[in-house]
Amino acid sequence: MSTMLLNALAGVLDPVSLLLITLGVSAGILVGALPGLTATMAIALLVPFTFGMSPIHGLVLLGAIYSGAIYGGSFSAILINTPGTPSAIATTFDGFPMAQKGEAYRAIVTATIASVFGGVVGVLFLIFLSPPLARASLSFGPPEYFWLAAFGLTIIAAVSPRSTLKGLIGGGIGLLISTIGIAPIEGSVRYSFGTVALQNGISLIPALIGFFCIPEVLRMVEESHQSGTVIPYKRQRNMVRRVFLRLLRHPWLMIRSSVLGTLIGIIPGAGGNIAGLVSYNEAVRTSRNRDSFGTGNIEGVAASETANNASVSGALIPMLTLGVPGAPPAAVLFGALLLQGMRPGAELFTAHGTITYAFLFSLILANLAMLPLGIVLGRAVARLMQKVRVQTMAPLIIFLSMVGSYSIYNNVADIYTMVAVGLGAHALRKAGFMPGPIVLGLILGPIAEQGLSQSLLMGRASGSLAGVFFGRPISLILIVLTVVSVAAPIVVQWRERHGKGGTLKAVHQVQDGRREDIQ
Amino acid sequence: MTQRTRNLLSAAVLVAVSVFWYLSAADFRPLSRIFPRVVAAIVGISAVVLAVLTILGHGPVIRLASGDAGERHMRSGTLMGALVLWTALIPVAGLLLASLVGVAVMGAITFRGHHGTGRAIIVALVSVGAFYLLFQMVLHVPFPVGLFG
Secondary structure (H helix, E strand, O other): OHHHHHHHHHHHHOHHHHHHHHHHHHHHHHHHHOOOOOHHHHHHHHHHHHOOOOHHHHHHHHHHHHHHHHHHHHHHHHHOOOOOOHHHHHHHHHHHHHHHOOOHHHHHHHHHHHHHHHHHHHHHHHHHHHHHHHHHHHHOOHHHHHHHHHHHHHHHHHOOOOOHHHHHHHHHHHHHHHOOEEOOOOOOEEOOOOOOOOOOOOOHHHHHHHHHHHHHHHHHHHHOOOOOOOOOOOOOOOHHHHHHHHHHOOHHHHHHHHHHHHHHHHOOOOOHHHHHHHHHHHHHHHOOOHHHOOOOOHHHHHHHHHHHHHHHHHHHHHHHHHOOOOOHHHHHHHHHHHHOOOOOOHHHHOOOHHHHHHHHHHHHHHHHHHHHHHHHHHHHHHHHHHHOOHHHHHHHHHHHHHHHHHHHHOOHHHHHHHHHHHHHHHHHHHOOOOHHHHHHHHHHHHHHHHHHHHHHHHHHHHOOHHHHHHOOHHHHHHHHHHHHHHHHHHHHHHHHHOOOOOOOHHHHHHHOOOOOOOO | OOHHHHHHHHHHHHHHHHHHHHHHHHHOOHHHHHHHHHHHHHHHHHHHHHHHHHHOOOOOOOOOOOOOHHHHHHHHHHHHHHHHHHHHHHHHHHHHHHHHHHHHHHHHHHHOOOOOHHHHHHHHHHHHHHHHHHHHHHOOOOOOOOOOO
16 A cells, blocks of 8 residues: 555656646646636546546646636636636635725635645545545445436436426436447447447547537637626735735634535535535625625635635545546546546555556645646736637637547547537537536446346346345435435425525625625 | 427427337347336436426526527527538548638637638648647547548
């Protein structure tokens, strides 16, 4: 074990890895800062290009971009009141008012320190929680995996921002797509429509690129993202030290936001945006100075940014241990792992331990690198935000999507898959079916089908189908969680309809400009 | 298109796909057909629920982007058309030539009102050329060629 950890440390401290971390975080900050470009899109576009790298270098680069992009979203949230990534929604509430008051640099430094803190705490959770969880996954049999997949799909439907029903249907669409190709048991060729290209199923990486890049490009062209006026700022001496000391006075805020961010990140579908909003809500609810939220309170920025960066590692915990991604970028990283021949689970921490731990250690370095890079690159990023029209990048993103899809297996059919999936995903998005649940369905489909088929065989062999599906302790826990995740949104909606709810009451009140009676 | 129409249209398409998925599974071996049928049934039933809720006036609401819908659709429609043509051109002209044309055409669409077509062509030549060199020379991944070799 210690040799493995030392090798992992050596792998992440080699000059190439350090260079990739620096480049990845810098690129991530830029992507995150430009509204219209997302972390998921950046990772999806880069995955094929990491195929030729060593697994450690490839994963280090992708992890650095993921962390950098989530943090980068705070720049546009603070400077133009538009979250660069959905994770930074709650940062706009107090970040932009701070910038309007001439405290833009203070807000950026706050976001930077909070992101570093949340990110590092999240990675520590990831490092210490993942190995035991991965070992626990060894006690999972086919029925447990079937119920795990069912739980993953219902929970993503439950946290779907637009509609639980549409989230559920989206997951179902992903499951339907996953049935294309050779069946895992008995080997029937299904829904290939006579084409050789579909006999092995839909290629995952081209599909992920299609799902996450093409609809985003079309949306950015449709909505004609135009950066608002960027509030200029100047660096001030000792600001990092002053903000650090200020945040030291709120240790509970930082710790609570980190823990909330990590835990919410673990829930499939509940990404950095929900983590940021819930954490902000708690900050308002528990503060003695509630009236100042929404008018430029440093605690609001810290709560949101701590939580959304902690959620990055949270989303990786179920992905690395159980193969269930907690957020869309984690789903793309899942594809990257498969591409490198690594399957999530216990093996990742034993046979591939050196690579996995190197990846985890690199996330700590990536988060630490955000502090100098964010401060140094901040003004350059702000200038680019003012100058770059993201629509002009649309042709290049599509070109990279094509080249990336093709280069994995040197197969032109993968380009067609990517384009078809992308156009389909755009149409589905128009109808209100978001890519997140569909992709989760696509990833969980094979797990669910294999679990179902093998459980049926076990049931036949043992003579007790009900015993196999409903008689095992872990299965029962997962069934209860599945039922709760289906019932919870219905209960929440009922409570809100009857004026008893409001899970993010404080947030709504800040948004509405009403800050009285926040309980 | 109103939200109600979108919901009803998507529900109808999903029911049709589910029925097709369910019926096609009859050709598969027993264990290979169970999962697609279960999923198709769930999606089909959920689509019917979506339709019923929409008809009753409780359908999910989709938030649309602000601005002129006609212009928005024109922009994305043109871009989608260009994307399809670009893809169709690959087996004929090869990835290099198709991408040069594709990036230039898309650039002309997305740069409109801000930069000229000349700039779109320059962007296409530089970006596609750079990636072609990267793949062909450095990564040794040959771009697929078309009918003309």
